[in-house]
Amino acid sequence: MEGMPIYTPEVKPEAEFLEICNDFTEPREIAREALSNAFDAGASVIKIAVHIDRSHGIDELVLTFEDDGHGMDKTGFEAFFSLGASTRRATDERGFKCSGAIGEKGHGTKIYFNSRRIEVRTVKDGEMLRGVMEDPRQKLQRGEMPLVEYSVETTAAANGTFVEVRGYNNNSQAGFGHGALKDYILWFTKFGSCELLLGRKTFENVVLHLTGLGHTNPECERLTFGHPFPQENTNVTTLKKTDKVAPLDYYVSRWVFPSIPVDGKPGSVLDIVFSIEGDQAKRLMNPMLHQKWKNYSEGEYNVEARYGLWVCKDFVPIERKNNWVAERSEWTKFHAFVNSQDFRLTANRTSIDNTPASDLNCIEQTVRRVFKERIVPDERYRKYLEELERQQLYKNAEAEEKDFDRRKRAAMGQKVATLEGRTLVAPRQEGGVFSLVMQLLAIDPKLFGFTIVDYDTAFGYDLLVTHDTALDLNRAALRFVEMKHELRREFSHSFAKLAAVICWDTKLANEDVVEDLTGKERTVKITSPKSDPSLEYTKYMLVSDTASHNIEVIVLKEFLSEKLKLDFRART
DSSP states (O other), X not given: OTTSOOOOOOOOHHHHHHHHHHTOOSTTHHHHHHHHHHHHTTOSEEEEEEEEEOTTSSOEEEEEEEEOSOOOOHHHHHHHHSSSOOTTOOBOTTSOBOSOOSOOSSOGGGGGGSSSEXXXXXXXXXXXXXXXXXXXXXXXXTTOOOOEEEEEEEOOSXXXXXXXXXXXXXXXXXXOBHHHHHXXXXXXXXXXXSGGGGTXXXXXXXXXXXXXXXXXXXXXXXXXXXXXXXXXXXXHHHHHHHOSSOGGGGOEEEEEEEEEEETTEEEEEEEEEEEEEOHHHHHHHOTTBOOTTSOOOTTOBOHHHHOEEEEEETTEEEEEOGGGTOSSXXXXXXXXXXXXXXXXXXXXXXXXXXXXXXXXXXXXHHHHHHIIIIITTSHHHHHHHHHHHHHTSOOSHHHHHHHHHHHHHHHHXXXXXXXXXXXXXXXXXXXXXXXXXXXXXXXXXXXXXXEEXXXXXXXXXXXXXXXOTTOOTTTOOEEEEEEEEEEOSBOSSOSTTEEEEEEEEEOOOTTOEEEOTTSOEEEEEEEOTTTOTTOSSOEEEEEOSSSSSOEEEEEHHHHXXXXXXXXXXXXX
């Protein structure tokens, strides 16, 4: 208001530097930031080394980062030590990011401040800048701003940057063993990007020379760019030569979808790399996966802690979103990445929560659609999961013993009925429905109005049937019948050649909608004998105005009670 005093809000730089410095909760993120800077500088050779220096009477952790990129001029050098002063935050006239740089916030290098000493030497076009910051962590904790002493000189040295960080993270060595550091780099940094599978070759010749703690070889390890994936192998016959008992442990199938348009966001795209991998296939490529019955080594983890669906920006994994593609434990078999440049990250790059909810929803729905339409219907995907489920029924003798006790208790409480001297058991799962149907057909082959031509409960539909009583297969109209314990809104097969569904029960009501795996929908129509006295039992139908046939649903619980007057009661 006119005439009133004006106050410009101020920032306490030492407090903000300390806050940003402490915001990085994973110490190895310093390697992620160093690698991002090296890629942004156009480096082709990068070196990371970790060692312990005892010359000061303590075990001081020392990290060095070196690259042959274009180096930094005075503006870039100052931005390295400053907060929010990124030189790579370039946007076009419409506000869109127009540089290919990873760094854009000016926060990343502040993780270096969690140390006793930082030294930077950088050369660009014949000029070398050398700067030293002493005790940044201690000074910030005292409420003081650490200062940078630097020099400028001409040099004939090649362009590049060298950074040494001493006393990092209170000298904690955890996570900086060679194997653990290598694993982090290949999973959570730009160097471990999945983009080569998508046909993007910009960085394919970049190499990293790595020496972590405990690396006994006098030579550093030379790593090539890209995330490690096992080779595809979907031939079960070939896999049985490797493992006759559990060939699917070595199964690998992969789907790659570059530049998928985002639903609801024209102009935006995302990239998807999706793999199914058996546990042993993973272990052949990932030495940090813990082996059962062995003690944990530093940095090891289990499959559940690492695998699944990772969302990425700049092809750097940020966090897992397994629920986008799986509701149960199937995600432990997934090795998948989704990259979108529309993600907005938190300051420490560990979450996509800053992304507007509408954008995030569009990306999620796109991923769900691609998974549902292009992966789930694929025979490689469905057959693998079905075979895997069968293999994993019993893992060891202890599980079998526990299952015996469970089955015994369940059997004692099971509901049964008697038909023509045979005991029929109310099913608890889909297999029980199949068994019950077979018993009923043995008693009355015409009970359901069809003849079974073939059955296969391991893969695909359960029954192949016909209504042709002469059983002339050359002329008969063949259809499928699928069995379910409970019919729900999501149906795991196509409606196209389906004649009927036999289920034990359903909670679906009249006018509910059921969707098949291709996205086709049908409406539930229920007609009871009360409304149509000509009916022997309550009729459930899945109907569609656009389909050539309707699908009957035989709900056994009602069908047997109404048509055969069977009463299922608990065992006595």
